[in-house]
Amino acid sequence: MSRYDPASIEPKWQAAWDQAETFKATREGDKPKYYVLEMFPYPSGRIHIGHVRNYTMGDVIARYKLATGHNVLHPMGFDAFGMPAENAAMASGGHPKDWTYSNIDTMVSQMKPLGFGLDWSRMFATCDPEYYGQQQALFIDFLEKGLVYRKNAVVNWDPVDMTVLANEQVIDGRGWRSGAEVERRELTQWFFKISDFSQDLLEALDGLDDWPAKVKLMQANWIGRSRGLQFAFSLVDGAHGFDRVEVYTTRPDTLMGASFVGISPDHPLARELERERDDIAAFCRQARQGGTTEEALEKAEKLGFDTGLRVRHPFDTAWELPVYIANFILMDYGTGAIFGCPAHDQRDFDFATKYGLPIIPTFLPAEDSAPDLDEAFVPARTDRVHWVRAFDWPQDATGDQAVEAAIAFCEANGVGQGVTRFRLRDWGLSRQRYWGCPIPVVHCDTCGVVPEKKENLPVTLPEDVSFDTPGNPLDRHPTWRDCACPACGAPARRETDTMDTFVDSSWYFARFTAPSATTPTDRTEADYWMNVDQYIGGIEHAILHLLYSRFFARAMHLCGHLPEKSKEPFNALFTQGMVTHEMYLGSVLVEAPKTVFDEDLGQEIQSIGGSRAKYYYPEEVCRFEVDGKPAALLRKFVEGRGVDTSDTASLRDLWRRDWDLTEVGEEDPKLQVFPSAKMSKSKNNVVDPVNIIATYGADTARWFVLSDSPPERDVEWTAAGAEAAHRHLARVWRLAADIAGSEDAANAADEPLLRDMHKCIDEVTKGIESFGFNAAIAKLYGFTATVQKSAAGSAAKRAAMRTLAQLMSPMTPHLAEDIWAMLGGTGLIANAPWPVADAAMLVSDTVTLPIQVNGKRKSEITVPRDMPKDEVEKLVLQDRHVVRLLDGGQPKKLIVVPGRIVNVVL
RNA sequence: GCCCGCGUGGUGGAAUGGUAGACACAGGGGACUUAAAAUCCCCAGGCCUUGUGCCGUGCCGGUUCGAGUCCGGCCGCGGGUACCA
Numbered sequence: 001m002s003r004y005d006p007a008s009i010e011p012k013w014q015a016a017w018d019q020a021e022t023f024k025a026t027r028e029g030d031k032p033k034y035y036v037l038e039m040f041p042y043p044s045g046r047i048h049i050g051h052v053r054n055y056t057m058g059d060v061i062a063r064y065k066l067a068t069g070h071n072v073l074h075p076m077g078f079d080a081f082g083m084p085a086e087n088a089a090m091a092s093g094g095h096p097k098d099w100t101y102s103n104i105d106t107m108v109s110q111m112k113p114l115g116f117g118l119d120w121s122r123m124f125a126t127c128d129p130e131y132y133g134q135q136q137a138l139f140i141d142f143l144e145k146g147l148v149y150r151k152n153a154v155v156n157w158d159p160v161d162m163t164v165l166a167n168e169q170v171i172d173g174r175g176w177r178s179g180a181e182v183e184r185r186e187l188t189q190w191f192f193k194i195s196d197f198s199q200d201l202l203e204a205l206d207g208l209d210d211w212p213a214k215v216k217l218m219q220a221n222w223i224g225r226s227r228g229l230q231f232a233f234s235l236v237d238g239a240h241g242f243d244r245v246e247v248y249t250t251r252p253d254t255l256m257g258a259s260f261v262g263i264s265p266d267h268p269l270a271r272e273l274e275r276e277r278d279d280i281a282a283f284c285r286q287a288r289q290g291g292t293t294e295e296a297l298e299k300a301e302k303l304g305f306d307t308g309l310r311v312r313h314p315f316d317t318a319w320e321l322p323v324y325i326a327n328f329i330l331m332d333y334g335t336g337a338i339f340g341c342p343a344h345d346q347r348d349f350d351f352a353t354k355y356g357l358p359i360i361p362t363f364l365p366a367e368d369s370a371p372d373l374d375e376a377f378v379p380a381r382t383d384r385v386h387w388v389r390a391f392d393w394p395q396d397a398t399g400d401q402a403v404e405a406a407i408a409f410c411e412a413n414g415v416g417q418g419v420t421r422f423r424l425r426d427w428g429l430s431r432q433r434y435w436g437c438p439i440p441v442v443h444c445d446t447c448g449v450v451p452e453k454k455e456n457l458p459v460t461l462p463e464d465v466s467f468d469t470p471g472n473p474l475d476r477h478p479t480w481r482d483c484a485c486p487a488c489g490a491p492a493r494r495e496t497d498t499m500d501t502f503v504d505s506s507w508y509f510a511r512f513t514a515p516s517a518t519t520p521t522d523r524t525e526a527d528y529w530m531n532v533d534q535y536i537g538g539i540e541h542a543i544l545h546l547l548y549s550r551f552f553a554r555a556m557h558l559c560g561h562l563p564e565k566s567k568e569p570f571n572a573l574f575t576q577g578m579v580t581h582e583m584y585l586g587s588v589l590v591e592a593p594k595t596v597f598d599e600d601l602g603q604e605i606q607s608i609g610g611s612r613a614k615y616y617y618p619e620e621v622c623r624f625e626v627d628g629k630p631a632a633l634l635r636k637f638v639e640g641r642g643v644d645t646s647d648t649a650s651l652r653d654l655w656r657r658d659w660d661l662t663e664v665g666e667e668d669p670k671l672q673v674f675p676s677a678k679m680s681k682s683k684n685n686v687v688d689p690v691n692i693i694a695t696y697g698a699d700t701a702r703w704f705v706l707s708d709s710p711p712e713r714d715v716e717w718t719a720a721g722a723e724a725a726h727r728h729l730a731r732v733w734r735l736a737a738d739i740a741g742s743e744d745a746a747n748a749a750d751e752p753l754l755r756d757m758h759k760c761i762d763e764v765t766k767g768i769e770s771f772g773f774n775a776a777i778a779k780l781y782g783f784t785a786t787v788q789k790s791a792a793g794s795a796a797k798r799a800a801m802r803t804l805a806q807l808m809s810p811m812t813p814h815l816a817e818d819i820w821a822m823l824g825g826t827g828l829i830a831n832a833p834w835p836v837a838d839a840a841m842l843v844s845d846t847v848t849l850p851i852q853v854n855g856k857r858k859s860e861i862t863v864p865r866d867m868p869k870d871e872v873e874k875l876v877l878q879d880r881h882v883v884r885l886l887d888g889g890q891p892k893k894l895i896v897v898p899g900r901i902v903n904v905v906l
Numbered sequence: 907g908c909c910c911g912c913g914u915g916g917u918g919g920a921a922u923g924g925u926a927g928a929c930a931c932a933g934g935g936g937a938c939u940u941a942a943a944a945u946c947c948c949c950a951g952g953c954c955u956u957g958u959g960c961c962g963u964g965c966c967g968g969u970u971c972g973a974g975u976c977c978g979g980c981c982g983c984g985g986g987u988a989c990c991a
Contacts, residue, residue, distance in 0.1 A: 042991050082991065155989075166989040218910050218986075294987050298907040328907095347907085424988095431989065501991070539985060542910075547988095578984095708918050708930070714984085716918060721931055728930090731945090775920065778929035850925040855972040857925045859958080881958080895971050901924040905971050 004733035006697020006814065013817040014115055022830050023062075023117040025073040027528050034070035035529050036062045037509055039537030039545075040077045043103040043125070044084060047110045048679060049687040049717055050579045053705035057576055057773065058536050059116045060706070060810040064768050066117070067809070067834040073529050075512040076111070076118045078104050080125035081132075081436045082501045083166060089467045096435040097463065100127055110690055114698045115813055117830070122515045126504035127435070131511065133458025134520040135503060136440035138552075140451045141559040143441075147193045150449070153428050154266075156291050157185035161470035164432045170291040177470070184288045186266075189430035190439060190497060194551045198223055198422035201550055210572035212712075215542045222543050224423025226250045229407050230335065231416020233261055233311035236320060240272045245311055245323065248334035248421065252410060253402035254341040256389035257362040259352055261311050261323045261339050262304065266331035273307055273325075280305060280325065287327035302351050303327045314415045315391075326351070332425055342376065349376040362389040363402075427548060429500045432472045434465060436498030444485035444492040453486045459494070472496060505545055506552035509535075509569060510562060521561045530566040539575040546573070574771055577714040579705060583674040583685045584621045584632050587611040589661040611661065615684040616671060618719065623673070624651045631655050637669035687717045699812035700726040706773040706811055728781065729815055735788055736805070736819040739797045746793035753792040756783060757800045758841035764807045765837065773811070780808055798823050803835050851876055852903040853885050861902070869896050876902050 017023060027033070038058040041051055055076075062074035085096035104125055112120075124131050142148045156165040160178035164187070169176045194201075202223045205216045229252035232244040245261055263270050265287040274281045283305040290296050304324040313319035321339070328347065329338060342352035343361040352359055361371045363385040371377075379385055381399035390397070393405035407418035430439070438459045440452040452459055462480040465473035474480060474496040485492035507520070513529040514522035537545075553569040556562040562569075591610030597603070622633045622645050633654055635645065643650045659669050679686045692701045704725035709715035760783040767776025787800050802823050809816035809829050820829035844865065849872070851859040859881040863872055873894055876882055882904055893905040 039991095044991090079991070084990085164989075167987095168990045170989095212911095214910055221909050222986090222988085224909095292989085295907075298987090300907095428988080433989090500989070502988095505991085538991095539911080540991080541986095543986060544988065545991085710919075713912080713919090718918080718931065721918075724931060727944095734945095774918090775929085778920070781929055848925090852924080852972070855924090855970090860925070893971060895924095897924065901972085903924080903971050 002737075004730040004815070006699060006729075009818045010113065010115060010698055010814040013814045014112070016817070016828060017115075017117070017830060020828060020831075022066075022828060023072070023074060023119050024121060025075070025119045025529075026071060027525075028071065031069055031071045033073065033529060034062075034065040034534075035073040035513075035532045036065065036534045037075065037512070037532045037536070039535075039541060040079050040505070040508060041107065042082060042084070043078045043080055043100055043107055045103045045106065047107050047689055048579075049581075049689050049692070049701070049705065050679065051111075052114060052689045052701055053579050053711075053715065054536065054538075054576055055111070055114070055116050056702045056705055056811070057574070057711055057771075058534075059118075059702075059813075060768060060773060061534050061536075062117050063810040063813060063830060064834065066830065067806070067832065069833065072117075073512070074116075074118050075122040075515075076116070076120065077123055077508060077512065077515075078107075078125040079501065079505050079508070080104065080127040081498075081504055083433070083435070085435045086433060086467060093467075095463065095465075097127070097461075100125070100435075113693050114689070114702065117813070122512055124511070124515050126437075126501075126508065129458045129460050130516070131508075132437040132504070133460075134511070134517075135437050135499070135507070136452070136457050136459060137454055138507065138520050138556065138559070138561070139440055139499075140454060141561075142192065142555055143451055145555070145558055147196070147555050147558075149191055149193065150188055151191060151426075152186045153189045153191075154184040154292050155187055155189075155432075157183045158470075159183060163470040163472075167291060167293050170293075170296075173290045173296070181289055182291055184290070184292055187430075187432075189428050192427040192429055192551065192555075194427045194548070195422060195424055197551055197554055198225070198424050200554070201424075201547065202422075204550075204568055208568060208570075208573075211570075212573060212575055215539075215546065215573060215575065218542045219547055222424065222547065226421050226423070227403070227407070228252065228419060228421060229410055229416050230419045231314060231410060233314065233321070233339070235323075236310040236312060239309075240269065240276065242269050242272070245269065245337050246335045247337045247339055248419070249339060251341065251344065251399075251403065252406040253390075253393075253399065254344050254362045255313075255315070255339070255406065255410075256391070257341040257343045257360040258313065258321060258339040259342055259348075259357045259360060260304075260355075261321050261337065262326040262329050262351075263323065264329040264331040264336040265325055265327060267325075267329075267336045269323075270307075270325045280307065283325060287325070297328060297330065300327060302347065302354070304351060304355055306355070314410075322357070324351075324355070333423070334421065343371070344376055344378055346376040346378060360389070363387045367395075427500075427502075427551070429503055430497040431500055432475070432496075433498055434461065434467075434473045436501060437504060438474070439495045439497050439499060441495045442483055442485055442492045443495065444488065444490060446490060447485055447487040447492075449495075450485055450487045450492070456486070474498070502544060502548050503552075506548045507556060509549070510553070510556065510566070519561070520556070523561075523563070526561070526566070527563050530562060530569065532570045534572045534574065535570040536574045536576060538578075542575065546570070574712070576711050577709065579679065579687070579717050580714050581618070581679055581685045581687050581717045582623075583683050584616040584618070584671045585674065586614050586616055586634065586671040587661075587668045588614050589664055589666045589668075592662060592664050593660075611668070614667065617684045618687075621671060622651060623719075624655075632671040632673050634667060634669045634671065637667075692722060696722060696726040697729075697814070699729055699815045703729060703777070703812050707777040708774060710774050711771050728784070729812060731788075732784055732804070732808070733815060733819065735784065736801050736822055739787075739794065739801050740822045742794045742797065744792075744794045744797075746795060747791065749790055749792040750796040753786065753790045753796050753800055755841050755844075756786050757803050758837045760807065761803060761835045762837035762842055765834070768810065776807075777811065780804070783807075805829060806832060806835050847899055849900070849902050851879060851882060852901065853882065854906055855903060858882070858885065865899065869898060872896050872898075872902065876904065 036058050038054050062072050066072045080100050085100050088099045089096050156170050158165050158175035158178050158180055160180035165175055170182050173182055175182055202220060202225055205220055228248055228250040230248045232246045234244050235242060265284040274284045290300060304326045307323045307325060309323040310320040311323055340348035342349040342359040367386045384396050384398050387395050391406060391409045393402050411417050440459045442450050444450055462477055481493050483492055483494050509532050510521050510526060514525040553562055554567050557567050589611050595604050595606055620635055622635045622638045624631055638645055661668060689701055704722050708721060760779055763779045764776045783804060802825055805816040805819040816829050846862050847865045848860055848862045850857050851861055859879050861875055873896060891904045891906060895903040
């Protein structure tokens with residue numbers, strides 16, 4: 001008999017699907033549609049096992065939906081603009097375009113053998129001019145709708161390379177290449193007016209029932225609606241052209257605890273003082289050092305500079321507060337100015353302590369408590385506290401009540417007004433980089449900023465560029481910048497900024513519905529296929545990508561490119577975990593140990609020499625266990641000593657010995673094993689699916705990445721686990737082959753097998769529908785064992801096996817097709833209707849109830865399924881364990897949950 | 907710093923508030939075999955006094971007849987933090 005041979009069956013069935021165009025998305029018939037999408041990959045060079053897991057999840061859904069009678073759209077593309085292509089060009093001299101397209105070719109050729117049910121005819125890359133040209137058309141539409149504008153914003157500026165740095169290129173406040181201290185510098189940049197939609201983007205989260213609650217919460221916090229008071233402090237000596245400082249606060253109830261006013265170094269008043277005074281200019285310069293990230297700003301030491309200016313407290317004109325310039329106040333938030341209440345804000349407390357400012361509590365934990373002088377008292381705003389400096393609210397009000405009362409009081413007394421603000425800032429889309437979508441506008445001396453005419457799109461990137469000098473090659477390109485003004489025809493200059501790559505990924509899902517349309521979308525196609533019914537991707541995109549996409553969908557709707565229903569483009573969202581792998585760390589001797597004379601000790605000592613860390617590939621390692629803990633030895637070391645790499649006793653023996661390194665270049669044979677490490681090229685623990693497919697086949701890889709962990713969590717790739725998955729698939733194939741050739745008569749074992757089959761259908765179907773892939777696979781393991789052990793007749797076994805193949809087909813489609821064909825299934829299993837569990841086969845006549853005593857399981861009882869409660873109670877009280885524990889007494893309470901459990905309370 | 911998650915045997919994990927540890931890996935034992943591979947079967951959270959005994963889901967407390975699951979507070983790890991994608 002032949003054996004399970006994925007190398008021959010997998011290409012065979014892939015060819016069959018291709019020929020039948022099984023996965024080509026069509027709008028035929030009156031079938032319901034289903035659009036499943038996984039976040040498209042960046043073409044980094046090779047696919048990794050994490051991609052395999054991600055796309056397998058989508059494929060399980062896509063194939064299941066196809067089997068349940070849907071027209072399925074399951075496309076794939078590439079998020080192809082971005083910095084790595086430019087970095088590669090800088091490092092090895094090629095062109096970003098060549099690097100990118102060559103990577104895409106490689107990755108497609110690596111993905112096809114995995115047998116994903118994708119409609120490859122719809123594939124595109126965001127760097128295709130056909131795609132980014134339509135993106136430019138969208139930009140122009142948004143511009144006309146007032147959704148795009150220009151303003152100044154800060155960037156990371158490398159003063160040595162004279163270039164803008166991405167946040168990840170700023171390491172410890174310095175440029176990654178130059179090592180120079182990074183400065184924050186203002187540039188005029190393009191912005192999308194996402195803030196117009198703050199309220200809508202926040203409120204619409206409520207309707208996203210099939211999104212993870214954590215993602216909605218993260219987005220809600222990011223949008224950050226707050227209710228507060230905006231008011232002005234008047235300057236004691238109105239000077240420098242300013243007579244007031246406008247502030248926004250979410251805690252107006254603590255106004256009587258104010259002890260200073262802080263302004264951003266970029267506040268207009270600070271700017272003015274900077275021009276007048278050298279000391280302030282020096283402080284502002286220092287405050288602008290470092291990167292632009294919120295993390296860098298928050299973690300930086302809080303510094304302030306007393307301007308000498310004073311403002312009056314709005315309720316007491318004799319009460320004067322100092323005005324500080326502070327490095328932690330951002331011009332982008334609120335008004336760029338705050339008042340500090342050190343008693344109730346830890347940051348203000350630290351600031352006040354540092355600069356000797358008063359700490360005035362406005363409320364205390366309780367009536368008799370003393371103010372805490374060690375830290376700020378910051379209770380939840382829903383907690384009742386005891387007010388000592390209230391304006392006009394009860395002494396025991398909560399923070400929330402006090403804030404509302406304070407706003408009302410201030411408004412009534414002419415001190416500012418209540419306002420609702422959002423934390424969400426407009427989306428800065430300008431990038432001073434080459435490998436991105438050119439912003440399609442022209443700068444004309446007479447007409448100003450003019451959008452390019454749509455008939456001139458796409459504005460394509462010039463190909464003759466070089467990356468030997470830092471900065472944007474578009475900016476120094478000799479001819480590309482020069483063009484005619486679309487309005488007046490006079491000589492003008494192209495915009496040299498390109499778009500943030502988040503723009504590219506904010507509408508690709510819509511483009512997949514009509515990837516060749518000569519407008520951004522084709523409304524017939526978009527109206528049919530949108531929305532994405534199931535979107536799958538990493539939790540790292542919970543905020544930015546998903547929020548930007550939600551904004552784009554709204555903006556595209558306003559411009560007529562998407563229907564009303566697509567304002568929320570993703571009906572359901574699933575966030576999957578990573579694939580991890582053990583990491584093996586050893587060391588190489590770089591300096592030989594030697595005997596040296598130690599002056600302090602007055603004797604000769606042995607120096608250990610110097611060594612550097614080295615990470616090893618799994619193939620370079622012999623992995624075993626010592627006392628239940630993972631251990632590893634260098635494979636070449638083991639083999640060099642003639643030890644069998646599968647002989648664990650000898651490996652442990654080698655492991656227990658000490659191996660001194662003596663010669664430079666020698667490697668320590670003993671390696672440290674770190675489990676569950678994030679895969680990283682530099683740590684040499686990346687698992688390449690190409691090797692896995694060559695060894696075990698695609699179905700094994702697909703099965704294993706789904707089997708071992710719930711999909712939202714990380715899964716550890718282990719060679720042993722993959723091996724075991726492969727053994728199981730081979731077992732299933734053999735079992736099918738056995739059953740195909742058997743001729744046993746029907747018998748009494750048929751019914752229990754068929755009952756188990758229906759139970760399996762029910763459980764696996766529920767598992768797939770709820771993303772419980774690992775649990776579904778556990779059931780499939782169990783059912784395989786059941787079929788194997790069953791004494792049922794051949795007809796029942798064939799039915800069970802065909803069903804097993806169908807239930808496995810979303811995960812292991814090639815194996816399933818092979819078994820289907822072996823057992824006489826009609827057509828392709830991919831097109832066969834999904835099996836339906838017979839409800840009558842799922843119920844049994846009796847039920848076993850666990851008996852708890854005081855909540856702990858002590859016994860059990862098997863009773864007819866529909867036995868009345870009081871009869872169950874009688875039986876429970878006769879149970880010998882219950883009798884023993886009752887010890888002649890009466891239970892306080894007897895809880896019977898029909899069909900589930902009994903609890904006796906003593 | 908701030909926001910959001912996660913934490914269960916040696917390991918990955920299972921468990922609508924209802925028998926904690928399904929299924930699998932690693933480990934141990936056995937069958938088959940001249941032998942090996944392959945295959946198949948069995949054992950397996952910890953502890954002890956071996957009783958269907960006690961303890962046990964990161965730590966501390968709470969709600970409940972009953973908590974891995976809900977609530978509060980800690981600890982550890984991970985994601986995001988607006989120019990990585």
